[in-house]
Amino acid sequence: MTLASSTIIDRIEVLENGVVQVRQAQVITDSGNEIARNFSRWVLTPGEDVSTQDAKVKAICEAVWSADVISAYQAQVASQAKV
C-alpha cells in the first residue's frame, strides 16, 4: 500500500461572457489506483490578473479575454450594480 497525493487542474470552463471557472482536484492514489478526488474551485473574471494562475489557465484566459470581451463584461457588471 503506497499512498500518494497530487494536485491538478482538471477542469477549465469558459462561460459565454468570458468568465472562466477553474476546478482543481486533489487526487489520492493507493499503489497507483485512484481512491479519492477532492475538488476546489474559483472563478476568474475578464481582465483580472492571472499572473499567478496555472499556465494552462493563464493561456486560456489570455486567449479569451480580448479587449471587447473585457469591456462587455465590465458593462455587464455596471448594469447589474445594486449601489
Place this chain on the structure above:
Amino acid sequence: MSNAQYLASLVNSSGNIVLPVANAGIVFNNTNTTASPTSTTQNDYETGTWTPVLSFGGSSTGITYTGQYGSYTKIGNLVTVRCYIYVSSKGTATGASAITTLPFAPTNLGQLYSSVSFYVSNLITIGSGNQIELNINNTSVNINYVVASSGADAAYNNTSFNSSGSIWFTATYQATF
C-alpha cells in the same frame, strides 16, 4: 443488449453509476427526447471547497486572515456556498467591499439578487439605524447596507471595517454552467 443489461453496464467496479456521455443526466417526467439537457434534466452534482477573499474595489492589498474557509454543494444549476473568514488585517485597499472567488459564476438575472444568510462579528461598524445586507451579484458577495436616513442602498468601504473580525454566511444561487 437489453435495457437491464445496459443499465447494469453503467455500474462500475466501485459500485458507482457512471453516465457515459458528458452532460447526460436523469430526465424527469419523460419530457426530454433530445440529447441536450433541458430544464427537466438533472445532470450535475459536485461538492468541494473554495477560498473566500475579502476585497475593496476589487483589490485585496494588505488583507490578512486568521482563517479562510469555504465549501460548496452544486445540485443541477443550484449552488449552495458556505463561508467563514476571520480577518486579522483589513489592509489598505479602497472601494466597495465584497467577498470574491465564488466557486461558480452566478447567472445574470438582472435585479434578481440572491440573498445571503450571514453573521458578522466585530468586523464592520454598521452605523446607527443602518441595516446590513449581503447579496450575490456577478461573481461576488457584496457587503452593503440600507442607509437609515434615506432608505437607499450603499456599499460598506474600508473605513467602515474594523481591523479584525469575522463573517460567516450561507447562500444559494443559480449558476451559469
